[in-house]
Amino acid sequence: xxxxxxxxxxxxxxxxxxxxxxxxxxxxxxxxxxxxxxxxxxxxxxxxxxxxxxxxxxxxxxxxxxxxxxxxxxxxxxxxxxxxxxxxxxxxxxxxxxxxxxxxxxxxxxxxxxxxxxxxxxxxxxxxxxxxxxxxxxxxxxxxxxxxxxxxxxxxxxxxxxxxxxxxxxxxxxxxxxxxxxxxxx
Numbered sequence: 001x002x003x004x005x006x007x008x009x010x011x012x013x014x015x016x017x018x019x020x021x022x023x024x025x026x027x028x029x030x031x032x033x034x035x036x037x038x039x040x041x042x043x044x045x046x047x048x049x050x051x052x053x054x055x056x057x058x059x060x061x062x063x064x065x066x067x068x069x070x071x072x073x074x075x076x077x078x079x080x081x082x083x084x085x086x087x088x089x090x091x092x093x094x095x096x097x098x099x100x101x102x103x104x105x106x107x108x109x110x111x112x113x114x115x116x117x118x119x120x121x122x123x124x125x126x127x128x129x130x131x132x133x134x135x136x137x138x139x140x141x142x143x144x145x146x147x148x149x150x151x152x153x154x155x156x157x158x159x160x161x162x163x164x165x166x167x168x169x170x171x172x173x174x175x176x177x178x179x180x181x182x183x184x185x186x
Contacts, residue, residue, distance in 0.1 A: 063125035
């Protein structure tokens with residue numbers, strides 16, 4: 001009986017390991033979707049020469065229950081923080097974003113969107129309140145950013161210029177000095 005249990009446990013372990021390997025391979029080797037330019041983008045590279053205009057139909061469910069269309073922010077510089085509430089590096093990025101928010105204010109709009117599909121608008125509202133963060137939080141509804149840029153890591157930040165073009169993308173914690181320089185140059 002004991003050897004049968006060991007055999008079953010071994011089979012279960014093999015199935016779990018194979019499943020993990022397949023899952024990681026699918027995530028690591030995804031093809032860009034929806035006309036995604038992600039294979040052409042290096043972090044912190046000016047994307048203007050790629051002429052990637054923000055799709056006019058992108059809308060996001062916000063933590064206050066409203067819906068935000070990126071087109072409503074036309075003419076503003078937007079820093080989109082793609083994050084998750086459980087991410088410790090995202091919490092580090094929050095302190096940088098809070099400093100930038102306090103220093104730059106207008107013309108910069110900061111927008112934090114969770115890419116974790118299990119998170120809800122209510123969870124984002126609680127996160128925003130618990131952390132005392134003054135900028136808007138919401139969901140990457142329809143995985144707009146996640147699919148377009150093939151996002152697999154958080155935090156990832158995307159800077160959009162006042163003309164509605166994607167300008168920069170950064171994976172990982174982005175420093176205050178670099179963000180400030182890029183925003184002021186726009």
